Every structure is written in structure tokens, then in C-alpha cells.
Amino acid sequence: MSTLTSPILYFDNRSPPVRSVLLVINYLNIPVEYKLIDLFKVEHLKEEFLKINPFHTVPCLKHNELLLTDSHAILMYLCDLYGKGSLLEIKTEKDRALIMNFLMFNATILFEREKIIMRKIFVTGSKEVDPKEVGAVEEAVDYLNKILGESEFVAGNQVSIADLSIVASFSTINLVLTFLEEKYQNVSKWFKKMKQLPCYEKGNQEGLTALQEVMDNICQGELKLKSKSEM
Numbered sequence: 001m002s003t004l005t006s007p008i009l010y011f012d013n014r015s016p017p018v019r020s021v022l023l024v025i026n027y028l029n030i031p032v033e034y035k036l037i038d039l040f041k042v043e044h045l046k047e048e049f050l051k052i053n054p055f056h057t058v059p060c061l062k063h064n065e066l067l068l069t070d071s072h073a074i075l076m077y078l079c080d081l082y083g084k085g086s087l088l089e090i091k092t093e094k095d096r097a098l099i100m101n102f103l104m105f106n107a108t109i110l111f112e113r114e115k116i117i118m119r120k121i122f123v124t125g126s127k128e129v130d131p132k133e134v135g136a137v138e139e140a141v142d143y144l145n146k147i148l149g150e151s152e153f154v155a156g157n158q159v160s161i162a163d164l165s166i167v168a169s170f171s172t173i174n175l176v177l178t179f180l181e182e183k184y185q186n187v188s189k190w191f192k193k194m195k196q197l198p199c200y201e202k203g204n205q206e207g208l209t210a211l212q213e214v215m216d217n218i219c220q221g222e223l224k225l226k227s228k229s230e231m
Helices: 016-028 047-052 071-082 093-122 131-147 161-173 185-195 200-219
Strands: 008-011 033-036 060-063 066-068
Touching: 008 016, 016 071, 016 093, 016 161, 016 200, 060 071, 066 071, 071 093, 071 161, 093 131, 093 161, 093 200, 131 161, 131 185, 161 185, 161 200, 185 200
Parallel strands: 008 033
Antiparallel strands: 008 060, 060 066
């Protein structure tokens, strides 16, 4: 295990995947060098950054010779490297499998479905949300609600990097679909617990508030759910 230098994180904290990484960094007090890539100024498409990450995505983590361009891989790497002896330490193969399962749930289901709605707002300036897309998000949140009816956190009764990944996504779509907390009570209880973590304010809330400000500027209070008759 080499920790010759501090990891370098290319980031914009308005991005949900970035915030998941910031949560683990703040949870474990990891020394990191930060390099801001402003997505709304299209800095991720600048030649300088494309040389580092041709996929022009953040978060992007460089640590010595290692380059990681996916938030879930970054979470696992940082947890393995810096999490020994902490509550985030993954102690058994079963724990690892469950955590990986819910990291992939976020990567392929919850975040992917949330992203469709959020991109229409932030990229095209749309002020209408398609009910079919809302239904897809609700399907994912309903599954999460059932899981959280059986355990305190998503991968058992101890907080894990899977919770940090999912809360970054859920808190983001919750800005738009504000009914989710009231409708899904187990998710609501879990969300309240996540917001009480010492890492939450700096790791997630600061970027979430900044994203909310951009969204409010775009939508000017006119964001609405399309009726099925308009489909």
C-alpha cells in the first residue's frame, strides 16, 4: 500500500457522485489536494483536463500512478486505504458483497434514473418533469424503502460507503421530487440519520445547496410535473 502523496481530487461539489466522495473524505479525514473543475463553466472539456481524464467526468482521483474516474471505485479505494479501524472498514467478504451490491444499485439504477431528470433541467433548461421518469425513480426509491425496513442502513445495521453513495443521489432528486420523504417513511428515517453524520454538512449539504441555487435560477419557481394527458 503506497501513500507517498496525498490523493488529488478533481471535483465540482454540485455533482452527486463528487459529493459521495467528499462524504467519505470528510468522514475519514483524508488529506486530499483539491482541484476545482467547474462543470457549469464547461471546464471538464478543457484540453488540460481531457489529458487527465478523456471521459471528462468528475470526480476523478489521481493517487501516485493510479487514476480512478468512477465515484464508486474511488469510494472503495479510499475506504480500503484509509478506513482501517473506522466504522467504514469492510470486515468480511459478505459485507463487501452487500456494499458492492448497493454501490452498483446506485450506479446503475438510482443515479441513472435521477440523472435523466436532472440533466433535462440543468442542460436543456426544462421546467417540466415527465411522470414516466418520476415513476422510474419511485421504483428505485420503493426498493430502497423495503431494504431500509429490514435494516438501519442499506447494507446492514452499520453505515457504509454504500449509504454515502446513495444519500448523495437521493438528496439530489429530493430537490425536485419533494414528496419522496413523506411517501417513503423508511427512507425518510434513514435520510434524517445520514444528515446527522458529522461529515454530512461539508461533504454533501454545501454542494447540494449550491446546486439548489443553480436550479432555482433556471426554474424560477416554475418547475412542474407534467400531467399524463400531456404525454
